[in-house]
Amino acid sequence: MTAMANFSWKWAAALLTIILALVPFWPGALDSYLFSFLFFVFIYAVMAQGWNLVAGFGGQISLGSHAFFGLGAYTTAILWSGNYLWGSLYETYPRIYYFDPVTMVLSGLVAALAAALIGLPLLSKLRGDYFALGTLGFGEILKVIFVNGGDFTGGAFGLVTPSSTFETLMPHYWTGLGLTAGTALAIGWLMRSRYGLALIAVRDDEMAASANGINTLKVKVAAFAGSAFIAGIAGSLYSYYIFHVGPDSVFNLDWMLLPLMMTVVGGTGTVLGPILGAFIMYAVFDIARIFVPDYHPIISGLTIILAMLFLPKGLVRKILPMSLARN
Amino acid sequence: MTLPSPEILLQLSINGALGGAMYGVAAVGLSLIFGTMRLIFLAQGAMIILAAYLVRALFQHLGIDPFLSLIIMVPVGLAAGWLIYQGLFRKAAAEEDRNISLLIAVGVMFLVQNLMTVIWGGNTAAVVTSYTASGIELLGVRASFTRSMGFLIALAGTALVVLFLRRTLVGKAVRAASEDMTAATLMGISPHKVNAIAFAIGIALAGAAGVAVATTFPFNPFAGFIFSLKALVALALGGIGNVAGALAGGIILGLIEAYVQFFISGGWTNAIAYGVFLAVLMFKPEGLFSRPYKKA
Numbered sequence: 107m108t109a110m111a112n113f114s115w116k117w118a119a120a121l122l123t124i125i126l127a128l129v130p131f132w133p134g135a136l137d138s139y140l141f142s143f144l145f146f147v148f149i150y151a152v153m154a155q156g157w158n159l160v161a162g163f164g165g166q167i168s169l170g171s172h173a174f175f176g177l178g179a180y181t182t183a184i185l186w187s188g189n190y191l192w193g194s195l196y197e198t199y200p201r202i203y204y205f206d207p208v209t210m211v212l213s214g215l216v217a218a219l220a221a222a223l224i225g226l227p228l229l230s231k232l233r234g235d236y237f238a239l240g241t242l243g244f245g246e247i248l249k250v251i252f253v254n255g256g257d258f259t260g261g262a263f264g265l266v267t268p269s270s271t272f273e274t275l276m277p278h279y280w281t282g283l284g285l286t287a288g289t290a291l292a293i294g295w296l297m298r299s300r301y302g303l304a305l306i307a308v309r310d311d312e313m314a315a316s317a318n319g320i321n322t323l324k325v326k327v328a329a330f331a332g333s334a335f336i337a338g339i340a341g342s343l344y345s346y347y348i349f350h351v352g353p354d355s356v357f358n359l360d361w362m363l364l365p366l367m368m369t370v371v372g373g374t375g376t377v378l379g380p381i382l383g384a385f386i387m388y389a390v391f392d393i394a395r396i397f398v399p400d401y402h403p404i405i406s407g408l409t410i411i412l413a414m415l416f417l418p419k420g421l422v423r424k425i426l427p428m429s430l431a432r433n
Numbered sequence: 434m435t436l437p438s439p440e441i442l443l444q445l446s447i448n449g450a451l452g453g454a455m456y457g458v459a460a461v462g463l464s465l466i467f468g469t470m471r472l473i474f475l476a477q478g479a480m481i482i483l484a485a486y487l488v489r490a491l492f493q494h495l496g497i498d499p500f501l502s503l504i505i506m507v508p509v510g511l512a513a514g515w516l517i518y519q520g521l522f523r524k525a526a527a528e529e530d531r532n533i534s535l536l537i538a539v540g541v542m543f544l545v546q547n548l549m550t551v552i553w554g555g556n557t558a559a560v561v562t563s564y565t566a567s568g569i570e571l572l573g574v575r576a577s578f579t580r581s582m583g584f585l586i587a588l589a590g591t592a593l594v595v596l597f598l599r600r601t602l603v604g605k606a607v608r609a610a611s612e613d614m615t616a617a618t619l620m621g622i623s624p625h626k627v628n629a630i631a632f633a634i635g636i637a638l639a640g641a642a643g644v645a646v647a648t649t650f651p652f653n654p655f656a657g658f659i660f661s662l663k664a665l666v667a668l669a670l671g672g673i674g675n676v677a678g679a680l681a682g683g684i685i686l687g688l689i690e691a692y693v694q695f696f697i698s699g700g701w702t703n704a705i706a707y708g709v710f711l712a713v714l715m716f717k718p719e720g721l722f723s724r725p726y727k728k729a
Contacts, residue, residue, distance in 0.1 A: 161532070167535070239710075239714060246703060251704060254704070367539070374530070407540045407541070407542070409540075410543065411521060411540035418524075
């Protein structure tokens with residue numbers, strides 16, 4: 107029975123992905139509001155999924171997602187505007203950095219490396235709230251470093267990448283959709299693997315996990331670095347959309363707070379929760395922004411409070427069969 | 434670079450310590466709330482700025498002197514803290530998932546920030562009184578009068594909280610709950626009661642800090658978040674759960690900021706302050722003032 111339910115839910119998700127992938131071919135879709143709306147939902151869903159890996163499955167509340175998002179965006183902008191990667195090839199192919207997989211993966215790797223470097227000391231000594239405070243501090247430090255980075259980071263203004271490469275929003279849309287589906291599949295698979303079980307064991311009872319031979323530090327740092335990798339790639343994708351990477355925009359706390367909020371509303375520690383949460387919460391924020399622009403942050407604030415008071419376990423656990431919600 | 438004269442160093446230290454005391458009083462509130470609820474109350478800074486706006490409104494519309502408004506702000510803060518806990522956090526405090534309380538705090542922060550913007554506008558505001566520019570001159574060093582008053586408020590507020598925690602039975606219950614909520618509950622302490630008391634005192638302190646901020650700094654609705662962050666740094670420096678340490682942590686942070694601003698540059702103050710914060714969390718997570726103890 108549950109196997110059957112799982113099966114049909116998987117098919118439904120696959121079908122939805124295919125439908126979403128075909129949206130750009132709908133006449134007029136490219137110019138519609140819905141299209142850019144979906145693009146942002148994808149970015150937030152990816153960010154939420156990344157946070158969910160370390161916080162939802164790993165139990166370590168990171169408040170530094172915006173730091174890794176910004177690092178990814180900056181890595182892409184620095185590589186591109188300084189042409190550090192492709193050398194003379196750049197003159198032959200002026201669009202080589204645009205949606206370049208190597209640049210995007212490098213952006214994720216830089217973020218992951220930074221997470222591993224600060225994760226090792228932070229996660230070995232600090233638990234829970236200390237880790238949360240430390241990651242929050244790290245984000246603020248990075249912001250100041252990038253403001254003071256001189257020509258390399260473009261200072262307080264940031265860096266501009268050649269926006270002449272922009273033609274349509276299609277690559278953004280598909281990459282966003284691909285990343286959303288890809289991270290969900292990867293994390294779903296990971297959580298069924300030996301590593302995923304170890305991560306959940308560490309979350310539920312660190313001492314028992316350690317007693318059973320799990321290297322808890324390694325497991326936690328890996329989850330933190332993995333989540334940073336995802337955030338870094340999301341940042342890279344955003345830099346291809348915005349073409350101007352500045353400290354106040356990419357290190358903005360919203361890149362941490364909103365995905366966190368979306369994950370919790372959708373359901374922490376579930377694979378589908380972050381996606382559902384991103385969709386619903388971004389819709390709420392956007393509707394409020396369009397119809398009551400002066401009051402929209404008030405409505406956002408109220409929504410979070412109400413969601414937490416009445417839906418503390420997340421939507422996914424309310425609407426989906428238990429077996430699926432768990433994973 | 435030549436070393437500046439001792440007068441300048443003394444002046445820097447005084448300015449830094451007086452300014453830092455305000456982070457300290459915010460940190461004391463955070464420390465209390467964190468102690469019993471294990472909640473990082475990110476909205477504390479927004480509460481302080483809200484209090485500052487209220488102080489300004491009392492001054493402008495009713496002509497009440499900012500320092501006199503303490504006798505209004507503190508009781509109002511106590512009541513507001515109690516209500517906020519009962520209305521918003523009571524249910525979440527019972528949940529094991531502490532994300533929920535954290536997110537409610539974030540929601541409160543958004544709400545308060547933007548309510549202030551709607552009511553008072555997003556521009557920078559200040560309270561200017563007849564004594565705003567006056568100072569106290571001592572041994573060739575000048576201390577601003579309002580900053581000194583702010584320092585005294587911080588000192589008195591912290592002293593009262595310490596006395597309350599040490600000398601009263603309810604204070605003892607709060608301390609017990611901060612150390613081990615489960616054990617405290619088994620001894621008959623109601624978790625909701627101590628949480629609500631911690632919240633009430635925390636917000637009352639925000640009210641007092643609002644008076645100090647309103648009289649010393651220009652402020653705007655969004656200044657609160659930075660204030661919360663600085664208070665967190667102060668909290669970590671002093672050691673989580675150490676109330677007097679939180680005030681000392683704030684003063685140390687103020688000193689660090691003043692020195693960095695003078696010797697390096699204003700642009701680096703935040704990075705260095707947070708760098709110190711990270712270093713303390715890494716190497717001395719129990720704070721600068723407590724003896725290390727091992728916990729499983």
